[in-house]
Amino acid sequence: MKEKIENIQNKIDILSLKRLTVLSEKNDIIPFSSFWEKGQVIIIFIRHFGCPSCKAHVSDIWNQQSKLKNKRIIFIGNGQPSMIKGFKEEINSPSVEIYTDPSLETFEACGLKRGLRYLMNFKSIKSLLDLKRRGYDMSSWDDQLGDKTQMGGVIVLKKPGVLLYHFVSSYLGDFDSSKDWKTVDIS
Secondary structure (H helix, E strand, O other): OOOOHHHHHHHOOHHHHHHOEEEOOOOOEEEOOHHHHOOOEEEEEOOOOOOHHHHHHHHHHHHOHHHHOOOOEEEEEOOOOHHHHHHHHHOOOOOOOEEEOOOOHHHHHOOOOEOHHHHOOHHHHHHHHHHHHOOOOOOOOOHHHOOOOEOOEEEEEEOOOEEEEEEEOOOOOOOOOOOHHHHOOOO
């Protein structure tokens, strides 16, 4: 792992995460802390439900699930709960565990970036063109899909809310290429 555990604890606001909630596809309110209370968890934040890079990222990770040694993987977007079903259908993964936080509070508590400068830059444009060549395209835009300027990231947590890994995307299509979060011992 790139950083020792004690050096990354201050990268997220764990006290806020313990009080924050996300929404399920059926609009149920889920305490964020319930994810790590059930045991080890990898939480992957996606930009929004219309994002072509998010579709590619979730599909790639979900297709590698068997290699991840039965680690629990949760995806969190920021559109309306009603958009989750369509996202799952688009990526052809009905059993993937996806929640949403339209308030963006969990994104902020995890130290994830947000702003037009992260979306409108050379790396984002290059990534978008590469994704288009792979067959991933932007959905027709609807504000219910989420915030276009929100970036994603990866956190790995274990009980009682100990952060083991942290990655923050800096542009559209910026995925953690390291294998650190896939191999971190979260037992």
